[in-house]
Amino acid sequence: MNIADTPVRDIDLENEECRVSEGLEPPPLIRSLRELGQLNPVVLLERGGRLTIVCGFRRLHATRRLGRESVPARILGEADFSPLHPLEFALRDNLATRRLEPLERARALCKLVETGLPRERIVRDYLPLLDLPPREEALQSQLLIDRACPGLRRCLAGGVLAQQSVEALAKRTPPLQERFSLLVERVRLSASLQRQVLGLLGELAARDGAPWGAPLDGKEVAAVLEDPSLSPSQKGERLHEALYRLRHPRLTRARDRFRRRERALGLPGSIRLAPHPYFETADIRVEFSAPDAARFRELAGELERAARSPGLEELFEVEGETP
Amino acid sequence: MMEYRPGEVIVEAGSWGDSATADILRNLPGVPRRTVEDAGGVSASRDTLVLARHRGKFLKQCQGSGAEMCCNYFIASYAWNCHFGCTYCVLQSYLDGSGIVVCTNIEDFLGDIGRTLAESPDRTFRIGTGELADSLALDPITGYSRRVVPFFARLPNGILELKTKSDRVANLEGLEHGGRTVVSWSMNSRRICRSEEACAATLEERLAAADRCRRWGYRIGFHFDPIVHYEGWEEEYREVVRMIFSVVDPGDVAWISLGALRFTPHLRERLIERHPGSRLPWGEFVPGHHGKLRYFRPVREEIYRKMNSWIHECAPGVLVYLCMESRLVWERSLGCGVRDARHLSDCLDAAPLCRFRS
Ligand code: SF4
Numbered sequence: 001m002n003i004a005d006t007p008v009r010d011i012d013l014e015n016e017e018c019r020v021s022e023g024l025e026p027p028p029l030i031r032s033l034r035e036l037g038q039l040n041p042v043v044l045l046e047r048g049g050r051l052t053i054v055c056g057f058r059r060l061h062a063t064r065r066l067g068r069e070s071v072p073a074r075i076l077g078e079a080d081f082s083p084l085h086p087l088e089f090a091l092r093d094n095l096a097t098r099r100l101e102p103l104e105r106a107r108a109l110c111k112l113v114e115t116g117l118p119r120e121r122i123v124r125d126y127l128p129l130l131d132l133p134p135r136e137e138a139l140q141s142q143l144l145i146d147r148a149c150p151g152l153r154r155c156l157a158g159g160v161l162a163q164q165s166v167e168a169l170a171k172r173t174p175p176l177q178e179r180f181s182l183l184v185e186r187v188r189l190s191a192s193l194q195r196q197v198l199g200l201l202g203e204l205a206a207r208d209g210a211p212w213g214a215p216l217d218g219k220e221v222a223a224v225l226e227d228p229s230l231s232p233s234q235k236g237e238r239l240h241e242a243l244y245r246l247r248h249p250r251l252t253r254a255r256d257r258f259r260r261r262e263r264a265l266g267l268p269g270s271i272r273l274a275p276h277p278y279f280e281t282a283d284i285r286v287e288f289s290a291p292d293a294a295r296f297r298e299l300a301g302e303l304e305r306a307a308r309s310p311g312l313e314e315l316f317e318v319e320g321e322t323p
Numbered sequence: 324m325m326e327y328r329p330g331e332v333i334v335e336a337g338s339w340g341d342s343a344t345a346d347i348l349r350n351l352p353g354v355p356r357r358t359v360e361d362a363g364g365v366s367a368s369r370d371t372l373v374l375a376r377h378r379g380k381f382l383k384q385c386q387g388s389g390a391e392m393c394c395n396y397f398i399a400s401y402a403w404n405c406h407f408g409c410t411y412c413v414l415q416s417y418l419d420g421s422g423i424v425v426c427t428n429i430e431d432f433l434g435d436i437g438r439t440l441a442e443s444p445d446r447t448f449r450i451g452t453g454e455l456a457d458s459l460a461l462d463p464i465t466g467y468s469r470r471v472v473p474f475f476a477r478l479p480n481g482i483l484e485l486k487t488k489s490d491r492v493a494n495l496e497g498l499e500h501g502g503r504t505v506v507s508w509s510m511n512s513r514r515i516c517r518s519e520e521a522c523a524a525t526l527e528e529r530l531a532a533a534d535r536c537r538r539w540g541y542r543i544g545f546h547f548d549p550i551v552h553y554e555g556w557e558e559e560y561r562e563v564v565r566m567i568f569s570v571v572d573p574g575d576v577a578w579i580s581l582g583a584l585r586f587t588p589h590l591r592e593r594l595i596e597r598h599p600g601s602r603l604p605w606g607e608f609v610p611g612h613h614g615k616l617r618y619f620r621p622v623r624e625e626i627y628r629k630m631n632s633w634i635h636e637c638a639p640g641v642l643v644y645l646c647m648e649s650r651l652v653w654e655r656s657l658g659c660g661v662r663d664a665r666h667l668s669d670c671l672d673a674a675p676l677c678r679f680r681s
Contacts, residue, residue, distance in 0.1 A: 203605070206595075206604070206605055207605035247607075248607055248609075248619075249607065250607055250619050250621065250622065251607065251609060251619055254619075254621070278609035278610065278611070278619065278620070279619070279620055279621075280609070280611055280620055280649070281649070281651060282651055318620065318621050
């Protein structure tokens with residue numbers, strides 16, 4: 001085992017067999033190298049007269065960026081890593097000092113699979129090390145994430161999309177993945193809304209026998225996206241609403257009709273009428289609160305007036321009913 | 324219809340003492356068999372027939388009991404699971420992997436029913452055997468109908484319903500049934516029969532079997548359940564109603580029930596996973612009673628209203644009832660012919676015994 005100042009030009013920077021890190025030139029690292037120099041040697045593998053990186057991808061790339069010509073390196077032969085594969089060594093080295101980002105985790109697992117390591121061993125030994133449950137499905141999810149298109153990867157790294165969403169989207173074609181990543185850069189969806197929106201897109205595709213994501217080309221979604229008065233969060237909510245409408249046309253029509261009829265009664269906003277959420281019963285709950293007797297009388301009077309309105313009967317009818 | 328021929332029979336050790344075991348095995352020559360001490364832990368596909376003793380009560384109230392318009396039905400099971408594998412079948416949710424189980428202590432089954440009915444002589448018990456298995460699909464192997472039907476004929480306060488999608492009725496011929504057995508068929512539109520009930524008997528086969536039973540003096544029941552709402556459903560279901568009454572006389576019919584498609588979210592997931600081509604999961608469902616997904620109420624009401632009118636066009640006096648629906652849905656779709664749950668139960672209890680003529 002030797003540590004030597006090694007010329008950067010002698011190292012094959014293109015070989016990424018053992019790369020785990022996602023971003024290769026993080027500014028804090030460049031700053032630290034500039035100010036303090038390199039404190040820890042990188043680890044290189046010497047194989048067939050070539051030097052490839054095992055540990056220290058980021059340090060090497062940052063060194064090159066700073067125009068330095070050599071780095072302190074520990075140079076090892078394949079036998080020195082045994083019984084581990086050099087990638088396992090790199091992964092364990094990374095895990096000793098930090099938690100991996102989601103994309104790094106997926107990349108590491110994908111590379112472990114590519115090394116030919118038995119899957120059961122990866123599942124048993126490496127998933128728990130990476131804070132994942134030791135199950136084959138968890139490994140499959142990670143492999144999917146690793147194959148995600150650059151747009152989705154960007155959204156995952158930036159916290160715009162949840163890991164589960166990326167996993168679900170990674171099953172789609174690359175153009176659809178890109179499409180969705182562009183969409184979520186314009187509208188903000190919480191993790192739960194992402195799940196619901198993706199679920200609705202799947203259901204609509206299956207129901208209509210149409211390609212997945214087809215409603216995103218529809219006029220309902222376009223109207224939401226183009227509305228300048230909406231914030232990204234509001235757009236997210238409206239997008240979900242538009243898709244829900246497409247999936248539950250009768251129910252949403254019934255809800256709309258109820259609200260229209262409620263408005264026609266002209267009750268003040270402090271009196272709230274709530275039908276059964278799915279109109280399973282005909283009951284309507286009436287709610288109001290009053291701080292004193294005078295207000296109570298006033299609201300009760302409003303209700304009395306509504307009770308005499310011919311529109312009241314209609315409130316109890318659900319669209320589609322022909323009694 | 325797909326005949327049931329198991330690839331293996333597993334016999335629980337205790338079942339060897341039951342005469343039914345020998346009878347069943349005699350009907351399955353050449354099928355490999357093995358004995359296990361306790362069949363409870365057996366994990367097997369539907370290709371395996373498990374012969375076991377049932378411990379505990381056989382007679383239970385239907386899961387709809389307690390609902391606003393409960394028809395007061397009882398279920399009694401001597402078999403669990405079914406080889407037809409209808410895509411929507413609830414059994415796949417909780418009987419998956421247990422093989423097809425037939426209980427061999429059929430005498431205990433009859434004893435349990437006899438005792439319970441004797442304890443409440445003033446009450447009528449309508450009892451179905453088709454809730455956890457098809458009542459007749461295995462009958463050529465078990466021959467249980469030949470024991471159960473005459474047994475009910477002697478019970479003053481019991482009515483047996485054999486509910487099936489098969490056409491295996493040969494054992495019913497010549498039995499003394501005393502008008503106390505109703506043989507009923509689950510019906511569906513031709514399209515749904517083909518796509519979702521592909522291993523069961525065809526509509527024509529079911530109706531031919533109903534015709535035979537009718538000739539042997541049995542009252543007949545029909546259950547349109549699950550009714551599926553899709554484009555063109557009206558014409559296709561109406562055709563089935565017409566087919567029924569081209570074969571059976573309204574006076575032969577004890578009852579017809581209607582139930583729109585419903586399932587638990589879990590069953591829906593399984594359906595999607597196992598039958599990706601099925602159109603069933605893609606209707607407009609909303610969560611309802613006990614978290615089950617069902618069609619939006621106006622859709623169900625429309626289905627029931629239309630079905631009821633088509634049935635009554637052909638058979639004005641036939642008793643039509645709804646399965647697990649609220650009073651509101653009853654009133655809005657069938658009118659107020661049946662006043663309440665008690666009245667419904669009384670009508671159904673009386674239906675098999677009064678020979679109705681339209
Ligand atoms: S016939 Fe009935 S019990 Fe058998 S699979 Fe179909 S629904 Fe289930």
